[in-house]
Amino acid sequence: MERNVGGLDRIVRGVLGIWLLVTAAAAYSDDSTERAAIAGIAGLxxxxxxxxxxxxxxxxxxxxxxSGDACDAN
Incomplete structure (x- = not known):
């Protein structure tokens, strides 16, 4: 697999992924397991x-x- 995600795109995906996992945890604590599963899978x-x-x-x-990313971490 060749890399095709970099820079700002990678940062945005990371922030959204963490936010979705937090949302999944909150939904699970509210006994909304279906919503928690969907948010958790998307976040992961x-x-x-x-x-x-x-x-x-x-x-x-x-x-x-x-290509050409100034924000590339690697």
């Missing part, structure tokens, strides 16, 4: 994109946000 998916630098959706659409 985004954080996986951040950790690996690869997004299947970007790959299918031909999008690459790694």
């Amino acid at each position: 998916g985004l954080l996986t994109n951040v950790a690996t630098g690869f997004c299947g959706g970007n790959y299918l659409l031909g999008v690459d946000t790694t």
Whole structure:
């Protein structure tokens, strides 16, 4: 898998992923397990994109946000 997520895109995915996991925890504590599962899966998916630098959706659409990034952490 070749990296296709970088810079600002990676930062935004990280923030949204953490926010979704917090939302999942809050939904689970309110006994809304269905909502918690959906938010948790979405959050983990985004954080996986951040950790690996690869997004299947970007790959299918031909999008690459790694080139020319000043915010690239690696």
